[in-house]
Amino acid sequence: MIVRFGYVSMSVIVENASPSKTMTATHFQKIPDREAAIRKLERIAEQNLHNTLRLLKHNRAHDIHMYRFSSKLIPLLTHDILRTWDPFPTLKPAFKAVGDYVKEHKMRVSFHPDHFTVFSTPREEVLKNSIYDLEQHVNMLEAMELDARAKCNIHIGGTYGNKEESLQRFLKQFGALPTRIKQRMTLENDDKTFTSRETLTACEACNVPMVLDIHHHWVNDGGDDMTALWPSIVQTWKEEEIPPKIHVSSPKNEKNPRSHADFVEVTFLLAFLRAIAPSTERLDVMIEAKKKDEALFKLMSDLEGMEGVETLDQSTIRIG
């Protein structure tokens, strides 16, 4: 099995390269000239996209083939006070430059809209905002001219005191999304609400791939063994041109088992990789650690020399 590692959003190594600079809504509203305020937002977005490109070049220099974009590339994009704003004409060249670089170097990229995007919600307003948020993420991928291999990953959402009803509501509301969006979606198991098995069921019903988060599974396993679920999870990727993806992070400490530690504990991950290696050809592993790319390099160094682990480049191993 060939395993590639990636990291999320920002680098702790490249300095002054935030892809998530922003402006508060309060500050925006204090600027008397709205047109000037909007130009300022667009300038921040251009800087975020420029820094994203710098990060991709950093990734390229270190053989990192997988990366998750910040969801905050365009400040206040889906805020109520900016519903009539269309920044895409202005930002098109910057988005295209990012997309061109991704394609030129055959990188795997994604978004992870945050937990305000919830399709299990019973609230009309929240559903409306969730759809709008996803649309805007897809608009960004389309502005980069990336095809449906570039995904948006979300969770199923809250349970509202009735998990079965909430799941049914999710299936109905998520299922109603247009193909343009749904073809780019993946679903991830949650650390509090929907377990791996429940998320898998939803993925099968909606015909979208499942991203297994092995840390979330560890704190919310629903009595299931993730190795036993793995063959079915792999099946949700069978129509895709990209390998299955998992998320990995390690508990911060015993008191905060759900929080993310600075680095990734190699033992837990390696045990899972060894277990699935015989039945899996390729796997992409997204590292969700506080130390971002530094955690990736530390993990690679920890894996170096482990039995049955062969290093192929700075972010890729062969195992089993």
Add this chain to the structure above:
DNA sequence: ACCTGTCAAGTCTGG
């Protein structure tokens, strides 16, 4: 240069 409270959004818990 550095520190501290605050920030768009949702959900859950506890009072």
Add this chain to the structure above:
DNA sequence: CCAGACTTGACAGGT
């Protein structure tokens, strides 16, 4: 019905 926790990078306003 409302406040606070959750969690997180960065702002905003201060020294």
